[in-house]
Amino acid sequence: MSNSGRLTDPSYELIDEQHECSVLYREHGFPHSLVRWHYHREYELHLITESSGKVFVGDYIGTFYPGHLVLVGPNLPHNWISHAEEGQQFPNRDKVVTFNDELVQSAKQVFPEMESLSNLLERAQFGIEFFGDQLIERAHELMNQMSEASGLTRLSLFLILMELLAKADKYKILSSNNYLLVTGEKNIQRLNLAVNYIVEHYARNVTLEEVAEHVSMKPTYFSKFFRQATGRRFIEFVTSLRISKACELLSNSEKPITDICFEAGFNNISNFNRRFIAAKNMTPSDYRKETFERASERWSHAS
Known part of the structure; x- marks a missing residue:
């Protein structure tokens, strides 16, 4: 990217x-x-x-x-x-x-x-x-x-x-009200750097300490700062990005679910399944089936 x-x-x-x-x-x-x-x-x-x-x-x-x-x-x-x-x-x-x-x-x-x-x-x-x-x-x-x-x-x-x-x-x-508005030029510079860095690297094992160093902040302070600014803990933010990527791949590709697991940044299939069910209230295979059925319905109505 x-x-x-x-x-x-x-x-x-x-x-x-x-x-x-x-x-x-x-x-x-x-x-x-x-x-x-x-x-x-x-x-x-x-x-x-x-x-x-x-x-x-x-x-x-x-x-x-x-x-x-x-x-x-x-x-x-x-x-x-x-x-x-x-x-x-x-x-x-x-x-x-x-x-x-x-x-x-x-x-x-x-x-x-x-x-x-x-x-x-x-x-x-x-x-x-x-x-x-x-x-x-x-x-x-x-x-x-x-x-x-x-x-x-x-x-x-x-x-x-x-x-x-x-x-x-x-x-x-889309949003809840779990975040507090972060203001100040320096804070927003750091937040933009952090978010863009995470978006670029979430598919691998990116860590809070790594991102904190990237934006020149101590990990403990960065953790609190990031949660306030985004409404999510660091690991929750990264997991949400990975789940979003998995949903994209499940909806728009025929790749095996195991391959999607690793491409989205998860390190094992059991953790992937657990996180996915917690986020979507269904398994990855059920999600793929549901999106396929919805797409078929749209095509049938269009024709």
Whole structure:
């Protein structure tokens, strides 16, 4: 994996405000200065259009692919790190819509219809991932239209998009509230270095002491710091990455489960099975069977 995700910008992202726009639209690729563990006061709707990799929202760890659509609330840390070979770039990876809470609250005073978004925005405090081919396709279409629009046209498209998401019935809440927001440029530099290093090396026996040394911290202090910042103990974070990788391989390959065990970073099959069942409430073979059946259902409905 490329080291291009290893960046040292502060955690707080100041969104460039445009006084003539209450809803901002941006696109960026990978690598990019925004690919880091960060937060901001705005809501962010984030659509992946290129690449796959690992997504972090609060204390949630998962895998993303093109079509990955997530709404993140204010001050909720997040990051998307693409799997990339050395020097590989994805110039059009993200479509992003940002808006602040003042827009919504002010609009509620004038337009009672805005109250229909309240539940959606409350859930967004923990991050929401949306599912469904038709919903993702429609959201993608609306975001494309927003990229070319301005003024009232962009605002009207935004409201249509928000109503679409508010009515969605296929979604997943991503984060718990087990983490505390880490602030300060030096702390966030270290956290970004740690997370990126772990993502690069979790498939082997990476240790807390090794990562602590990498970010120039004593192991005991790093352990406490990392748990506060991510909501997980170090070993829980690494195990979650490995389980996520195993799920990816089970869903998208026919590799033997024993091979997947070692490729994901587990050192023996019994430990792998135990950890997988604890995380997914099913065995790896049952998980593979279930994902295959779901894929077959989608294909049958599509045809």
